[in-house]
Amino acid sequence: MNGRSAMRLARLQDALAGGGTIHLSEAAKLCGVSEMTIRRDVAASDGAMTFLGGHLMMAANPQFAPVYDLDEQQGSHYLAKQRLCQGAASFITEGDTLFIDCGTTLMPLLGMLGEFEELTVVTYALNVANAVGALPNVRLVLLGGLYHPSSQSFGSGDMYDAVRRLGINKAFISAAGVDLERGVSCFHFHEVAPKQAALDTALYRILVVDASKLGVVRPAFFAQLEAFDVVVTDAKAAPVLNARAGGTHQPPRVMVA
Amino acid sequence: MNGRSAMRLARLQDALAGGGTIHLSEAAKLCGVSEMTIRRDVAASDGAMTFLGGHLMMAANPQFAPVYDLDEQQGSHYLAKQRLCQGAASFITEGDTLFIDCGTTLMPLLGMLGEFEELTVVTYALNVANAVGALPNVRLVLLGGLYHPSSQSFGSGDMYDAVRRLGINKAFISAAGVDLERGVSCFHFHEVAPKQAALDTALYRILVVDASKLGVVRPAFFAQLEAFDVVVTDAKAAPVLNARAGGTHQPPRVMVA
DNA sequence: AAAAAAATGTTAGAAAAATAACACTGAGTG
DNA sequence: CACTCAGTGTTATTTTTCTAACATTTTTTT
Numbered sequence: 054m055n056g057r058s059a060m061r062l063a064r065l066q067d068a069l070a071g072g073g074t075i076h077l078s079e080a081a082k083l084c085g086v087s088e089m090t091i092r093r094d095v096a097a098s099d100g101a102m103t104f105l106g107g108h109l110m111m112a113a114n115p116q117f118a119p120v121y122d123l124d125e126q127q128g129s130h131y132l133a134k135q136r137l138c139q140g141a142a143s144f145i146t147e148g149d150t151l152f153i154d155c156g157t158t159l160m161p162l163l164g165m166l167g168e169f170e171e172l173t174v175v176t177y178a179l180n181v182a183n184a185v186g187a188l189p190n191v192r193l194v195l196l197g198g199l200y201h202p203s204s205q206s207f208g209s210g211d212m213y214d215a216v217r218r219l220g221i222n223k224a225f226i227s228a229a230g231v232d233l234e235r236g237v238s239c240f241h242f243h244e245v246a247p248k249q250a251a252l253d254t255a256l257y258r259i260l261v262v263d264a265s266k267l268g269v270v271r272p273a274f275f276a277q278l279e280a281f282d283v284v285v286t287d288a289k290a291a292p293v294l295n296a297r298a299g300g301t302h303q304p305p306r307v308m309v310a
Numbered sequence: 311m312n313g314r315s316a317m318r319l320a321r322l323q324d325a326l327a328g329g330g331t332i333h334l335s336e337a338a339k340l341c342g343v344s345e346m347t348i349r350r351d352v353a354a355s356d357g358a359m360t361f362l363g364g365h366l367m368m369a370a371n372p373q374f375a376p377v378y379d380l381d382e383q384q385g386s387h388y389l390a391k392q393r394l395c396q397g398a399a400s401f402i403t404e405g406d407t408l409f410i411d412c413g414t415t416l417m418p419l420l421g422m423l424g425e426f427e428e429l430t431v432v433t434y435a436l437n438v439a440n441a442v443g444a445l446p447n448v449r450l451v452l453l454g455g456l457y458h459p460s461s462q463s464f465g466s467g468d469m470y471d472a473v474r475r476l477g478i479n480k481a482f483i484s485a486a487g488v489d490l491e492r493g494v495s496c497f498h499f500h501e502v503a504p505k506q507a508a509l510d511t512a513l514y515r516i517l518v519v520d521a522s523k524l525g526v527v528r529p530a531f532f533a534q535l536e537a538f539d540v541v542v543t544d545a546k547a548a549p550v551l552n553a554r555a556g557g558t559h560q561p562p563r564v565m566v567a
Numbered sequence: 568a569a570a571a572a573a574a575t576g577t578t579a580g581a582a583a584a585a586t587a588a589c590a591c592t593g594a595g596t597g
Numbered sequence: 598c599a600c601t602c603a604g605t606g607t608t609a610t611t612t613t614t615c616t617a618a619c620a621t622t623t624t625t626t627t
Contacts, residue, residue, distance in 0.1 A: 057574085067392050067418035074362075077614085087576055092615080101424075105331075106363010106584080107614055111444065135324050164324040177454075179443060186436060186457055187368070195464055197434075197454030197472075200443055207452055215454075314604085334584085344606055349585080363614080364584055 058094045061086065065094075065109060066101060074108040133263050133287055138162040140285045140310025141225055141261050147171065149222045152251040153181050155206040155244065158227040158261055160184070166191055175219055177247045178206040194219065201243055208243025216250030224255035226281070228262050230269035233293075237278060238271035248275045259283045260305070264290035281305040315351045318343065322351075322366060323358060331365040390520050390544055395419040397542045397567025398482055398518050404428065406479045409508040410438050412463040412501065415484040415518055417441070423448055432476055434504045435463040451476065458500055465500025473507030481512035483538070485519050487526035490550075494535060495528035505532045515539050517562070521546035538562040 061084045068075060068083070081088040095102050095109065103112040138161040145151065147169055153159055155178035163184040166172055174185045177196040185193045196216065198209025209215075226248055230238040237260065239248070252258050252275075260281040267290050278284070283306045284294055291309045318341040325332055325340070338345040352359055352366065360369040395418040402408065404426055410416055412435030420441040423429055431442045434453040442450045453473065455466025466472075483505055487495040494517065496505070509515050509532075517538040524547050535541070541551055541562045548566045 063421070064392060067395070067421040069421075089577080090575055093575085104363075104614085105365055106361075108362055135321060138324070161324040164320075164326075179439065179452075182436065182457070183440065186459065186462075189459075193457035195436075195452070195454040195457060197452040197464065200439070200450035200452060202443065202446075205443075207454065346607080347605060350605085361585085 058097065061091070062094050062098050062102070065091075066111075069102065069109070069111050074105075074110045077104065077107050077109060080109050134158055135161045136310045137261050137263060137285055137287065138165065138310075140308055141259055144223060144257065144259055144283070145169065145172070149173070150175065150220055152176070152216070152221045152224040152226075152255060153185075154178070154225060154227045154248065154251075155181065155204050156227045156229075158263075159225055162225065162261075163188075175216070175221060175251075177208070177212065178204070180205045196247060199243075201241060204241050204244065206241075206244065208241075208246070212243075212246040213250040216247055217254050219254065221251060221255040223257045223259060224251040225259050225261060226251065226276075228260060228266055228271075228275075230271040231260075231262050231266050231278065232268060232270050233278065235270055236274050237276045237280075238269075238274045240271050240273065242273045245273050245275045252276055252280050257282050259285060261285045262290070263287050266290075267293055279304060283308055285310050315354065318348070318351050319355050319359075322348075323368075326359065326366070326368050331362075331367045334361065334364050334366060337366050391415055392418045393567045394518050394520060394542055394544065395422065395567075397565055398516055401480060401514065401516055401540070402426065402429070406430070407432065407477055409433070409473070409478045409481040409483075409512055410442075411435070411482060411484045411505065411508075412438065412461050413484045413486075415520075416482055419482065419518075420445075432473070432478060432508075434465070434469065435461070437462045453504060456500075458498060461498050461501065463498075463501065465498075465503070469500075469503040470507040473504055474511050476511065478508060478512040480514045480516060481508040482516050482518060483508065483533075485517060485523055485528075485532075487528040488517075488519050488523050488535065489525060489527050490535065490553075492527055493531050494533045494537075495526075495531045497528050497530065499530045502530050502532045509533055509537050517541045518543075519547070520544050523547075524550055536561060540565055542567055 064084060065075065065080055077088050077091060080091045084091065095104065100112055102109055138159065141162055142165040148171055150173040152175045153162065160180070163181065166174070167188055167190065169190060171190055173192040173194065175194045175196065176182055176185065179200070182193060182195045185191050196207060196212055198207040198212060200207055228237045229240050239245070258281045260283070262284065264287050285308045286294060288309050291307050294307045321341060322332065322337055334345050334348060337348045341348065352361065358369055359366055395416065398419055399422040405428055407430040410419065410431055410433045417437070420438065424445055424447065426447060428447055430449040430451065432451045432453065433439055433442065436457070439450060439452045442448050453464060453469055455464040455469060457464055485494045486497050496502070515538045517540070519541065521544050539562055542565045543551060545566050548564050551564045
C-alpha cells in the first residue's frame, strides 16, 4: 500500500466514520480514480472497510453484522424470542413509558412498537437506543455512562437515581439466569443498578425469559422472582415457575407466549 | 400480499429491529420458503426493508443511507472537513480524555483515533457514540438524556454537572455560527449546556469551524470566541479571525488546516 | 534520458444477484 | 371430477458485481 492509496482509504474511512455507506462508483468519483483502484485499495487494506453488493461500509459496524446465523442454530432460539416478545408486547398500551433492558431477548419487541401512536422508551443499551431512535413515534431516553462493549450498554454510579427520577409505567427486564431459590441474575455487575432501579420504580414489572435460563445462576443477582408482576416465558418453563408458591410474597403471574 | 407473506415480513422485520442484516439465503431458511418467495414478499411490501447486494436490511436505517452524493456536491465541503479534522487531530496525545461535540464536522476526526493506544471519548451524540463504540482502543462515555433526532444527540437537565464531574483534557467543539462580536452559536438549545460544561471543564478548548460559519448567527449562543484556546479553520476564514485583537481577554490562536 | 518499478486504467471473463418466465401444488368451486 | 387461481418452487435470462489479465501511464532509479 502506497501513500496515495492510504490517503484514499483514509478519505473513504472518514466519509464512513459517521455511519452510512457509499457506492463503489461514488467512492471512485470522490477519489478521482477508477473503481478498480478503489477495489484494490480496500483489498490491500487492513480490512476496516468491506464491500457489500457494490456498497462500501465499515466492516466493524455492528449494524452490518448478520443478525441471524443458521450455522450457530440460533434459529430455533429466534422463533421463541419472537413469540416471547409478542406476549410481552400485549402488556403495552398507548402512551406508556417503558423501561427496556439490554441484551438480545427484547430486540424483537422494538419492532412491535411502531404500531402505537406515542410511547416513551427508557434504556441503557446502545443497540436498543439505535433501534428506538429510528422510530418517529417513540421518545427515547438513554441512560448514559461508561460504555461496556460486552453487553452494548452503559453503566454509571448514579444510574439508580437517574432511573428513579423517571416515571416508568412498565419495566421489561431480561435475565441470564433464573433460579427459584437464589433469584434472578445477569452476567455484568453494571447492569444490576439500572435493573433494580427499574424494578423499584415501575408500576408493572415484566420478566421475559425462555426455558434455557431456568435453574441457571449468573454472577450478578439483581432480584427475587417475587419482585416481578409477570413472567413471560415459554411452555417448557411455565410448569416449573408455577410450582413456586407459598413464599412470603405474592409469586408472579406466569404468562405462556 | 396475503397473510402468510405478511407473517414472514413481520418475522424478518423483527429480526432486523435491533439493527443488522440478514442474507437472502438465511432469510429464506428462517421462513422455510425459497429465496424467490422472500424477494417477492419484500418487493410487494411497503418498502420498510430493502436488499443491498443480497443482504436484507431496514431501509430506514440511516446507517445504510449513502453518505455521500456527488449530485449534491458535498464533495468540496467534505475535503475541507477532513483537512480541518486532521489539523484538530494534531492536538491529541496518547491517553487523552476528549470531549467530542455533535454534528457532522467532527466525524472525520473519529476515524483518526484508531492510531492511538488508549483514549477516552466523552460525547452526547449518538452518531459519535456508534462510531467510537466500534473502536477497541477508545473508552466511551456517553452523556444520556432525552434523544433529539434533529441533531442525533441527547439532552438533560443535569448535563452540565455530569460533564463537570469528568476529567476532560481537550474539548473539540463545533458550531453552526461564529460572529466576532456576538460570539459562537449553534442550532439547538439543548446543546448549550454540554458545550459550556466542556468549555468550563477542559484544559484545552478547540473550536473547529470552516469559513461557511463565519459571520453567521444561530439561535443558541454558547460562548465568546475568547473561550477557546485554538480555532482550527481553513485558509479563507483565518485572516478574518486573526483580525480579532485587543479585547479584554486573550484571543484564541488560529490554526489553518 | 533510458530502464525499471509501481500505480492505475481497460478489457474480458467468472460469479453472484436481480428479474422474468414457466411449472407445480393444493384449496376452493361448479 | 375437472377447473380455476393464488401461492410457491424451479429454471432460465439479464444485469450487476467481482476477479483476473493485460495495457498504459506515472514515478523512481540508474
